[in-house]
């Protein structure tokens with residue numbers, strides 16, 4: 001949990017955006033979704049667009065031995081999608097490779 | 111307290127003080143509030159007391175779960191087995207084993223329950239404490255009769271029992287008001303068929319937490335990355351298969367973010383919506399802070415694409 005009260009707060013930030021989807025909250029959201037049966041998939045939203053997501057997904061697929069893809073979303077930008085529950089793996093990998101700091105990662109789900 | 115003091119003066123006072131600090135710390139420092147650098151010795155002692163406290167409670171529970179019948183059954187069996195030997199031994203072993211199994215199961219259950227309680231803002235503990243208070247006098251009196259007159263070394267456990275008993279006896283308000291707890295029932299989670307899950311006491315839990323069902327619903331569904339709705343029996347039907355402990359996990363995060371005060375961890379808070387942000391206003395310490403808005407974010411397509419196409423086309 002970060003100290004939200006100390007974050008700089010721009011009162012006009014959402015006025016200019018006009019909606020409450022402050023997509024760039026600087027966090028990397030790692031979520032899990034259930035598919036049919038026991039299958040799940042993991043999504044990683046909010047990785048900086050400076051990174052080549054395609055390269056990242058290639059590395060992840062190899063590292064976690066799972067399939068994965070990059071999805072271009074109009075609102076959330078490029079989102080990483082991996083098969084299975086890779087939340088632990090991706091957290092460790094992102095931290096280890098220095099792509100995100102541990103306090104930037106927000107893991108959702110059960 | 112006066113008479114006891116005269117007998118127990120140094121140790122009792124010391125222990126009492128320490129116990130008190132432990133309790134307050136535990137109440138406040140639960141979660142991730144950083145404490146203002148307690149000394150190493152203090153920390154150590156706290157741990158000690160904590161352990162012992164848990165032990166104590168466990169023991170109580172053991173006693174409760176083991177009723178006399180069980181013991182009566184167990185003891186003769188064992189003796190028989192030992193006396194006659196042969197295949198009787200096996201039977202006895204079996205019995206013992208069964209007993210052990212039963213016991214460990216019971217213990218585990220209790221333990222699990224305690225875990226849950228502790229983490230869920232320590233629900234039910236109050237009742238437990240009450241039970242302890244009610245139960246303790248006889249037991250301690252009994253045991254103190256046993257060892258007070260004897261010449262042997264008293265075990266730490268016995269002394270601790272005694273000191274706790276005296277403390278409770280002399281300060282009934284300390285037990286009642288030592289921690290701000292709210293009674294929280296565990297979520298009742300039942301699978302419906304193969305694809306849906308029912309969260310039966312959803313509405314009840316919302317009431318306990320003093321939160322709008324919609325708010326908790328939004329959070330649950332966003333976190334679980336699924337859809338669902340409250341049905342006519344005020345239970346929440348969630349798409350997907352979820353276990354109780356998974357729902358519990360999510361609930362715990364909800365409580366941490368949206369129910370307990372971020373400053374003092376008191377659950378006595380109000381969640382207000384101000385313009386677009388939710389603020390958590392604490393009724394205990396008066397702090398007010400914004401809480402994260404609930405966003406489900408990116409949702410991957412998990413249903414059959416063909417079905418979606420058919421729907422939209």
Ligand SMILES: [Zn+2]
Pocket residue numbers: 371372373374375376392393394395396397
């Ligand atoms: Zn507070």
